[in-house]
Amino acid sequence: MFSVDICNNGLEAYITLHFLPDEYKDNPEELIKAIKSALKEANVNYGIIEEVLHSELPLNTPILIAKGKPPVHGTDSVVKMYQVPEPKPCIVDNGRVNYYDLNLIHHVKTGDWLGERIDPTPGTPGIDIHGNEIKPDEGILYPLIFDQHSVTQVRLEGKDVLYSLKNGAVHYVGDTIAVYDVLEIKGDVNFNTGNIDFDGYVNIKGTVEDNFIVKATKDVEISGVYGIGGVNLIESTEGSIYIRGGVAGKNKAKIKCKGNLYAKFIADAEVICEGSVYVGFYIR
Numbered sequence: 001m002f003s004v005d006i007c008n009n010g011l012e013a014y015i016t017l018h019f020l021p022d023e024y025k026d027n028p029e030e031l032i033k034a035i036k037s038a039l040k041e042a043n044v045n046y047g048i049i050e051e052v053l054h055s056e057l058p059l060n061t062p063i064l065i066a067k068g069k070p071p072v073h074g075t076d077s078v079v080k081m082y083q084v085p086e087p088k089p090c091i092v093d094n095g096r097v098n099y100y101d102l103n104l105i106h107h108v109k110t111g112d113w114l115g116e117r118i119d120p121t122p123g124t125p126g127i128d129i130h131g132n133e134i135k136p137d138e139g140i141l142y143p144l145i146f147d148q149h150s151v152t153q154v155r156l157e158g159k160d161v162l163y164s165l166k167n168g169a170v171h172y173v174g175d176t177i178a179v180y181d182v183l184e185i186k187g188d189v190n191f192n193t194g195n196i197d198f199d200g201y202v203n204i205k206g207t208v209e210d211n212f213i214v215k216a217t218k219d220v221e222i223s224g225v226y227g228i229g230g231v232n233l234i235e236s237t238e239g240s241i242y243i244r245g246g247v248a249g250k251n252k253a254k255i256k257c258k259g260n261l262y263a264k265f266i267a268d269a270e271v272i273c274e275g276s277v278y279v280g281f282y283i284r
Contacts (some may be wrong), residue, residue: 001017001018001019001020001021001034001038002015002016002017002018002034002035002038003015003016003018004016004038004039004041004042004044004065005062006042006044006129009128010068010128010129010130010132010134011067011068011070011126011128011129012064012066012067012068012129013039013042013044013064013065013066013067013129014062014063014064014065015035015038015039015057015062015063015065016060016061016062016063017057017058017059017060017061017063018059018060019059020057020059028054031057032053032054035053035065036048036053039065039066043130044065044066044129044130045129045130045131046066046068046127046128046129046130046131047066047067047068047069047127047129048065048066049064049065049066049067052064052065053065066129067129068126068127068128068129068134069126069127070126070134071123071124071125071126071134071135071136071137072123072124072126072136073123073136073137073138073139074120074121074122074123074136074137074138074139075120075121075139076120076139076140076142077117077118077119077120077139077140077141077142078117078118079115079116079117079118079142079144080115080116080117081114081115081162081177082106082108082113082114082115082170082177084106084170084171084172087103087104087240087242087260087262104219104221104240104242104262105169105182105201105203105219105221106169106170107167107168107169107182107203108164108167108168108169108170108179109164109167110164110165110166110167111163111164112163112164113161113162113163114146114151114162114163114164114170114177114179115144115146115161115162115177116159116160116161116162117141117142117144117159117160118158118159119141119158119159119160120138120139120140120141121138121139122136122138122139123136123137123138123139124136144160144162145175145176145177146162146176146177146178147173147176147177147178147179149165149178150164150165150166150168150178150179150180151163151164151165151177151178151179152165162177164179165179166179166181167182168180168181168182168200168201169181169182169200169201169218169219171218180200180201180218181198181199181200181201182200182201182202182203183196183198183200183201183202183203183216184203184204184205185202185203185204185205185206186205186206187205187206188204188206188207188208188209188224189204189206189207189208189209189212189214190209190212194212195212195213195214195215196212196213196214196215196216197213197215197216198215198216198217199216199217200216200217200218201216201218201219201220201221201239202214202216202218202219202220202221203221203223204220204221204222204223204224205223205224206224207222207224207226207227207228207229207245208222208228208231208234209229209231210229210230210231210250211230211231211232212231212232213231213232213233213234213235214231214233214234214235215233215235215236215237216235216236216237216239217236217237217238217239218236218238218239219236219239219240219241219242219259220234220235220236220239220240220241220242220257221241221242222234222241222242222243222244222245223242223244224244224245225244225245226245227243227244227245227246227247227248227263227264227265228243228245228246228247228248228249228253229247229248229249229250229253230248230249230250230251230252230253231249231253231254232252232253232254233254233255233256234253234254234255234256235254235255235256235257236256236257236258236259237258238258238259239257239258239259240257240258240259240260240261240262240275241255241257241259241260241261241262242262242263243255243261243262243263243264244264245264246263246264246265246266246267246280246281247263247265247266247267247269248267248268248269249266249267249268249269249270250268251268251269253268253269253270254269254270254271254272255269255270255271255272255273256271256272256273257272257273257274257275258274258275259274259275260273260275260276260277260278261273261275261276261277261278262278263277263278263279263280264279264280264281265279265280265281265282265283265284266279266282266283266284267282267283267284268284
């Protein structure tokens with residue numbers, strides 16, 4: 001008389017009434033008992049839809065009679081990190097003066113936010129029509145990759161947060177975030193400072209006077225509006241160089257970098273660059 005079909009990995013049961021004996025036509029309560037008996041024989045004991053039992057059952061038509069509770073799968077952890085944009089030269093024309101500006105070094109201070117990871121959720125179990133628990137998929141815990149000498153991880157409510165351990169410049173080595181030392185020269189490189197040879201980033205607010213040397217392992221930024229002239233050497237062994245005011249090299253300046261070189265103009269200088277050279281106006 002009845003057939004019970006289990007579908008959707010035990011989350012749904014359908015009943016089909018193939019024929020209706022005379023004794024059930026005028027006795028709906030007995031029909032309901034017969035349906036429940038058929039469900040019990042099929043081990044369907046959870047999620048039975050009572051209103052279906054009290055409604056008219058068409059012949060030879062599968063009808064959803066029981067529905068389980070699907071599990072709610074966990075959500076993966078959410079990772080947000082400090083963004084270091086790719087340096088891109090930008091020329092802005094205000095009708096009178098062209099500016100060629102670039103922020104190459106990204107400064108942070110001790111305690112500044114560098115990233116965070118919100119915890120994954122475990123999910124909520126479900127129940128199939130047989131009454132069995134269905135375990136949910138737990139969310140994935142993605143790693144936080146950072147340099148433990150310059151970045152610290154702090155546990156807060158529901159998340160792990162990365163903070164800088166020192167003043168410096170943010171830099172990624174592959175997927176690892178780190179903070180490197182920055183040497184900041186507020187004026188010019190001259191007889192007051194001597195030549196510069198620094199393991200890290202160098203940020204010079206003024207210029208580099210003729211015959212002086214500036215060497216750094218990371219990026220070098222010379223932001224004075226007048227640029228540089230006949231310097232001996234400006235070199236970055238691992239990074240890029242930005243010279244806001246351009247290079248008037250006097251046939252003796254040498255610029256050398258592993259990454260890219262950004263300048264307003266370059267004249268009468270030797271350039272050795274393993275990356276790309278971006279120039280705002282001209283190379284001569």
